[in-house]
Amino acid sequence: MSYRELRERVCAANRELPRRNLVVYTFGNVSGIDRARGVFAIKPSGVPYEDLDPDMMVVLDLDCRVIEGALNPSSDTKTHAVLYRHFPRIGGICHTHSPYATAWAQAARSIPCLGTTHADHAPGEIPCTAVMTEEQVRGDYEEETGLRIVERFAGLSPDETEMVLVASHGPFTWGKTPEIAVYNSVVLEEIAKTALFTLFLDPERPPLTRALIERHYERKHGAGAYYGQRTETGPAASGGE
Amino acid sequence: MSYRELRERVCAANRELPRRNLVVYTFGNVSGIDRARGVFAIKPSGVPYEDLDPDMMVVLDLDCRVIEGALNPSSDTKTHAVLYRHFPRIGGICHTHSPYATAWAQAARSIPCLGTTHADHAPGEIPCTAVMTEEQVRGDYEEETGLRIVERFAGLSPDETEMVLVASHGPFTWGKTPEIAVYNSVVLEEIAKTALFTLFLDPERPPLTRALIERHYERKHGAGAYYGQRTETGPAASGGE
Amino acid sequence: MSYRELRERVCAANRELPRRNLVVYTFGNVSGIDRARGVFAIKPSGVPYEDLDPDMMVVLDLDCRVIEGALNPSSDTKTHAVLYRHFPRIGGICHTHSPYATAWAQAARSIPCLGTTHADHAPGEIPCTAVMTEEQVRGDYEEETGLRIVERFAGLSPDETEMVLVASHGPFTWGKTPEIAVYNSVVLEEIAKTALFTLFLDPERPPLTRALIERHYERKHGAGAYYGQRTETGPAASGGE
Amino acid sequence: MSYRELRERVCAANRELPRRNLVVYTFGNVSGIDRARGVFAIKPSGVPYEDLDPDMMVVLDLDCRVIEGALNPSSDTKTHAVLYRHFPRIGGICHTHSPYATAWAQAARSIPCLGTTHADHAPGEIPCTAVMTEEQVRGDYEEETGLRIVERFAGLSPDETEMVLVASHGPFTWGKTPEIAVYNSVVLEEIAKTALFTLFLDPERPPLTRALIERHYERKHGAGAYYGQRTETGPAASGGE
Numbered sequence: 026m027s028y029r030e031l032r033e034r035v036c037a038a039n040r041e042l043p044r045r046n047l048v049v050y051t052f053g054n055v056s057g058i059d060r061a062r063g064v065f066a067i068k069p070s071g072v073p074y075e076d077l078d079p080d081m082m083v084v085l086d087l088d089c090r091v092i093e094g095a096l097n098p099s100s101d102t103k104t105h106a107v108l109y110r111h112f113p114r115i116g117g118i119c120h121t122h123s124p125y126a127t128a129w130a131q132a133a134r135s136i137p138c139l140g141t142t143h144a145d146h147a148p149g150e151i152p153c154t155a156v157m158t159e160e161q162v163r164g165d166y167e168e169e170t171g172l173r174i175v176e177r178f179a180g181l182s183p184d185e186t187e188m189v190l191v192a193s194h195g196p197f198t199w200g201k202t203p204e205i206a207v208y209n210s211v212v213l214e215e216i217a218k219t220a221l222f223t224l225f226l227d228p229e230r231p232p233l234t235r236a237l238i239e240r241h242y243e244r245k246h247g248a249g250a251y252y253g254q255r256t257e258t259g260p261a262a263s264g265g266e
Numbered sequence: 267m268s269y270r271e272l273r274e275r276v277c278a279a280n281r282e283l284p285r286r287n288l289v290v291y292t293f294g295n296v297s298g299i300d301r302a303r304g305v306f307a308i309k310p311s312g313v314p315y316e317d318l319d320p321d322m323m324v325v326l327d328l329d330c331r332v333i334e335g336a337l338n339p340s341s342d343t344k345t346h347a348v349l350y351r352h353f354p355r356i357g358g359i360c361h362t363h364s365p366y367a368t369a370w371a372q373a374a375r376s377i378p379c380l381g382t383t384h385a386d387h388a389p390g391e392i393p394c395t396a397v398m399t400e401e402q403v404r405g406d407y408e409e410e411t412g413l414r415i416v417e418r419f420a421g422l423s424p425d426e427t428e429m430v431l432v433a434s435h436g437p438f439t440w441g442k443t444p445e446i447a448v449y450n451s452v453v454l455e456e457i458a459k460t461a462l463f464t465l466f467l468d469p470e471r472p473p474l475t476r477a478l479i480e481r482h483y484e485r486k487h488g489a490g491a492y493y494g495q496r497t498e499t500g501p502a503a504s505g506g507e
Numbered sequence: 508m509s510y511r512e513l514r515e516r517v518c519a520a521n522r523e524l525p526r527r528n529l530v531v532y533t534f535g536n537v538s539g540i541d542r543a544r545g546v547f548a549i550k551p552s553g554v555p556y557e558d559l560d561p562d563m564m565v566v567l568d569l570d571c572r573v574i575e576g577a578l579n580p581s582s583d584t585k586t587h588a589v590l591y592r593h594f595p596r597i598g599g600i601c602h603t604h605s606p607y608a609t610a611w612a613q614a615a616r617s618i619p620c621l622g623t624t625h626a627d628h629a630p631g632e633i634p635c636t637a638v639m640t641e642e643q644v645r646g647d648y649e650e651e652t653g654l655r656i657v658e659r660f661a662g663l664s665p666d667e668t669e670m671v672l673v674a675s676h677g678p679f680t681w682g683k684t685p686e687i688a689v690y691n692s693v694v695l696e697e698i699a700k701t702a703l704f705t706l707f708l709d710p711e712r713p714p715l716t717r718a719l720i721e722r723h724y725e726r727k728h729g730a731g732a733y734y735g736q737r738t739e740t741g742p743a744a745s746g747g748e
Numbered sequence: 749m750s751y752r753e754l755r756e757r758v759c760a761a762n763r764e765l766p767r768r769n770l771v772v773y774t775f776g777n778v779s780g781i782d783r784a785r786g787v788f789a790i791k792p793s794g795v796p797y798e799d800l801d802p803d804m805m806v807v808l809d810l811d812c813r814v815i816e817g818a819l820n821p822s823s824d825t826k827t828h829a830v831l832y833r834h835f836p837r838i839g840g841i842c843h844t845h846s847p848y849a850t851a852w853a854q855a856a857r858s859i860p861c862l863g864t865t866h867a868d869h870a871p872g873e874i875p876c877t878a879v880m881t882e883e884q885v886r887g888d889y890e891e892e893t894g895l896r897i898v899e900r901f902a903g904l905s906p907d908e909t910e911m912v913l914v915a916s917h918g919p920f921t922w923g924k925t926p927e928i929a930v931y932n933s934v935v936l937e938e939i940a941k942t943a944l945f946t947l948f949l950d951p952e953r954p955p956l957t958r959a960l961i962e963r964h965y966e967r968k969h970g971a972g973a974y975y976g977q978r979t980e981t982g983p984a985a986s987g988g989e
Contacts, residue, residue: 049768050934050935052938070977071975097974122938124942128942130863131942132949133953140434142363162963193863193956194863195863195865208291211291212290215293221949223372225369225466226369226375226462227375240403244341252341253311380613381613383609449532460609463610463703464614466703467706474675485582485648621854621916622853622917623917624918693772694773701850705851705854708852708947712854712855716885719885719916722889726823734794735820
């Protein structure tokens, strides 16, 4: 994958955000990484999606030094870099402020696994990070944001649960590719919305049993998975069938 | 009806799902049956709606043996087959994860009949199945899903109530044709949404009286029905007039 | 106004319903009256909006005898006729099942006047009718629906409050023309939605003071009204400015 | 800036309102000011957005005398004039009845700063004015509306917090230009919606710490701001990256 191809894919993934109703104005960003070269490309800061072209993407190394690109990278760039450094198999990251997922983040609540749509995509709750301490906020803020995510994943696999809520802030999702990262942001917003409505109807609703979570997660992601068409391209698709 | 016609109708019905805002990505599936030949056609698993063409539909017999089609059928295929076997007059089935109906399913609550829009379409509550036991989950899962629906309809007519909520999962609807099955999924989402808002405004709201439910249901579906134009084609249309 | 013109206006007003997101399928109907000739035109029952043309509109007298038209009129026709007979200055009626207004109707709650958007359009609460008795339901049901509205307007002016909620059913709105009737249905859905969210934020919120309601209502509708451009055509427009 | 240019920009900003789903019919208005000449342009009252052209904008001085324009100005014109007189650095004002922001206004509640999206745009709560006294309502109503906003900003900077809720009425936003005023109305609706959902999930949720609010607000607006591309044109863009 050349920088050209990386920039094209990251640009297209960013432009998908308003089409999926995940963002207004510039409220979100997508990045993608070329693991072989050790660089990632990310949206420039503050540029509207409809104005983006591949040349505007900023290419950086994992220490956030700009390799290619004339514009300032997204102000969340350091958070992306932390995730790429600590989660070695992910290929793309997406961050939005979609309203339902953001509400769970602002309430500092993990989303319990209340249904099979959720279980199709994550084998347990969607975790929410700890609220940052004052010291962390006053420190290298965007780096600290990434570290809170990494810390929260102690004991969790970022290859199984590809979504997180940053307390007081909003969702980050990732995946093998930038396209899957965007797909996961769309799915997370659906999960967050449906879970909120579920708790309205039954505030004490317990999560699914472990057996049912595993059944759904495994039928899509396990060794004996029988969902989809067994191709390796594109998003892993979904849980409706 | 040739397989060609069956596949065309089932394909078109599947493509209607995103246009009606019932699904994101591949979160739903529609099937249709040719009773004379004993086969049904269903969406292939994991293929986006906009890519579907009639040749991609998978044709199976009621034991789920593939008769025609190169792709894997929807992973929910066995659930459809159970319903076709037990509900002998239904001609199409639709399954989605539409958010309001799914929230009722995740809360494991039947939807009480709180208004005439509901009564126009079903002569009582929209039933929710029992939560599956661990044994059922670990067994032939999609078959068991269908059996829970059949079990829940003991004493209910699937020709009158063409909608169900599968606990922890989401809605299934059906009807005389695949088109009516889709129509019923749209209507169910409206009913689920309006019922949730109603309970916000009055958490103790009782269901309609039997007399009012019957009046509305009969004016559309009874022997003396006076709704619509007395044709036999297309959805039975709705309750707004 | 010839029947032609009446049918054209009523057809156009019906076709506006899906464009304003007030209906799915055939969940609503609009009528308009020619007072000089004593006839009204209404949507045919069960026909999708996109298929409607002016020739399909059904023209009836106020006793609901069909004067012109080959199709069955809306099953709510008698309700419209009752309103035209009892509210002598109204020129059009609109009925939908829009979800927020329908939720208030299903909860059998009048909408209190909680804000100036509401006060711009009605000088007090949006009334909800009494729940029908079993005798009324078993009687001439659609006629009884109209009579419940008329009964509820004892002491209220239908020329000031052009909106009502029929308990367990949904909203009816009206106005000097069919176009204003549709406008009022759009506005009612906004009022119903905003009022529901307001009660979430403050369940005990009292209605506006009489002074503020009158100020807003009078600035648009009173003798010294100073809103808009003082023309007599088109909807009376709204309250945002 | 000539009147022509002012009228063109104000017209375009008004036409943006329905595209951003902030208004139905004529439920909102935008104005812009030419500080050098001491005049502002505003939408004419009761004219649909799609019919607006620059020649229809009404140009007035700060005492609300019409300088140019054949139509009646928005009925909220005096409120705009009060804000221009008291907030000397603002260049545009936007007023809508968007449903979530209006719900907070109708509940007479300020929106607490519950997340970083909010903190990116305002360094504390979005204030709600006092409910008007009967004397104020009966007085010069639109002037009094403006005075309530000014009064509420005692101790607050209108250059930092560019949004307000008028109790029982709805939101007003402003900014250096008419375009930024519209941008702020879109953002306020997102903030209002997300805050409402957050309180559903945790009714006692405390606001962000002062350190976190300042960190986010400063990274976009402070002396060491590092968000965006350091241009001076267009909206200051947003907080997603």
